[in-house]
Amino acid sequence: MATSYLQIEQLTKSHGDRMLFSDVTFGINEGDKIGLIAKNGTGKTTLLSILAGRESADSGTVTFKKDLRVGYLEQTPVFNPELTALEVCLNGNNTQGQAIAEYESALANTPGTDLVEAMAKMDAASAWDFDEKIKQVLGKLGIDNINQKTGQMSGGQIKRVAMARVILDEPELIILDEPTNHLDIGAIEWLEDYLKSSRVTLLMVTHDRYFLDRVTNKIIEIDNRKIYTYQGDYSYYLEKRQQRIESMTAEKAKIQNTLRRELQWMRRQPQARGGKAKFRIDAYHSLESRHNQINLQDKQLELGVKSAYIGSKIFEARNVCKSYGEKKLLDNFSYTFARYERVGIIGHNGVGKSTFIKMLQGIIKPDSGSWDIGETVKFGYYSQEGINLDSRKKVIDAVTDFAEEIVINNGVHYSPMQFLQHFLFSPADQQKYIDKLSGGEKARLHLALVLMRSPNFLILDEPTNDLDIVTLGILEDYLESFKGCLIVVSHDRFFLDSIVDHLFVFEGDGIVRDFPGNYTEYRAQKTSDTKVNIPIKKETATSGNKPQRVRNENKMTFKERKEFQELTDEIDQLTRECNQMDIIFQSGEAIADIDKLALRYQQIKDLLDEKEMRWLELSEKS
Structure with a gap:
């Protein structure tokens, strides 16, 4: 039986009057590599922060295995700006860094330290070449200057230093919040290989679907404040989630049909409904409750905006x-x-x-x-x-500052409030202050302002x-x-x-x-x-x-797109030339070199047939 590393029981968290998740219960066992999936704004980062001890839940319990070594990569790490990348990694929760600190303290003749004992700890921790290991891991993650201070780094560089520190700490359980953000593809593939081959247990939030598919062996989805667990990788999750949705759709349709009949019966009862009919009334309300719990609205971002005309010259x-x-x-x-x-x-x-x-x-x-x-x-x-x-502004006010009326899709007019609803900002969400939005909600707002x-x-x-x-x-x-x-x-x-x-x-x-x-x-x-x-x-x-x-x-390749564009221009040019010849032939005037002109006319006709046929072949491709 697998060792339980972490057990979460009936965890509930809200921000103000907004419920993020309710009664969340799941466990993490040794060897699990779990991807946590949920929509933006549903509390993924908050949940990880609670598990890492950075935030408290409204209710519920979080129980770790005794003496479990846990590493946590937060979405936006913060370090002392005076520390270098090397010092951040040395100051982590690792035995090598601690041994090195004691050894350097002993070398400096700090009272209460013993050089021989410190050297023994260096041997036991294999810490003599730890700085070289730090350099290697940082290098794999794109940090070449290990002596650069974090105060001089970009947010992406700090995230990579934090990732290196977590890896070097060698925890038994790693909690990762968007580990691939700010990594280039080479670093992502290195991290992917490391996590896949490592025996470390893992819980992570990431939008990187290839990363999920290649690293995870379990997917946990938070949907409508409920937990769904899938024992498999991301592809397996997609398949089983679709089956779940189809099953719930069928159940909801069946309940709707029953409710329709029961509602008609309810409406035929003008007086108090007691006696033998009470069980039926109770059953109706129970059925109505089940119907309301199956939430299949699953609102999606609507991107119905179209592009403006673009000419041939880009x-x-x-x-x-x-x-x-x-x-x-x-x-x-x-x-x-x-x-x-x-x-x-x-x-x-x-x-x-x-x-x-x-x-x-x-x-x-x-x-x-x-x-x-x-x-x-x-x-x-x-x-x-x-x-x-x-x-400090509300979402609706920020969009109104850009435009009080939004015209898209060949003249369709939207108010800022209507337009924002296409991007999953409900009227209540539109009243939020921008600094209260999650990272994903800010990204959606940014996308809305670009596409409007x-x-x-x-x-x-x-x-x-x-x-x-x-x-x-x-x-x-x-x-x-x-x-x-x-x-x-x-x-x-x-x-x-x-x-x-x-x-x-x-x-x-x-x-x-x-x-x-x-x-x-x-x-x-x-x-x-x-x-x-x-x-x-x-x-x-x-x-x-x-x-x-x-x-x-069935989709045009890059070369075919270029050919399609060239064909369009060539067909336009040949058609113009053909039309000019038609005008000459129909003028009734004497034509010099008519044989030569007639030959060219036939060549154009043949070319048009050939190029239009190829154009039609390519146009069949999306």
């Missing part, structure tokens, strides 16, 4: 160069962007991905070279820094960091039908596989490579150094979630 980059000191980010980058192109940008942190998209929009100027942007291009920019809003302007060129810089899995699935559906251009910087491999046609791979030292495929194809080729045919997996839509999928053969 942008052209000509010999763009950008450096910061000796660090070269772009070196003579040239590229002509086509209509409806979808590009993913990947690369290690610090190689210039965010700088690239800011240069494209004119936020940052290149050192040399130029960007030529089409006149019809209307950028929509979702930045990883978030949007600068007054945190109906952009035709979306630039998304790490859009997956704070959105829940359901919202991500709906965003992917929206982007698949988005009639515009897209550039996305993301470390979310599933997200990249779902929406991009090709990749800009930032390799460092100013080198940008164009890879004609999605991330899974890129990873396969990088591993084998040969082109790999990736098998197709059939999709199953499950409440906005999608299983892993790669290239859809």
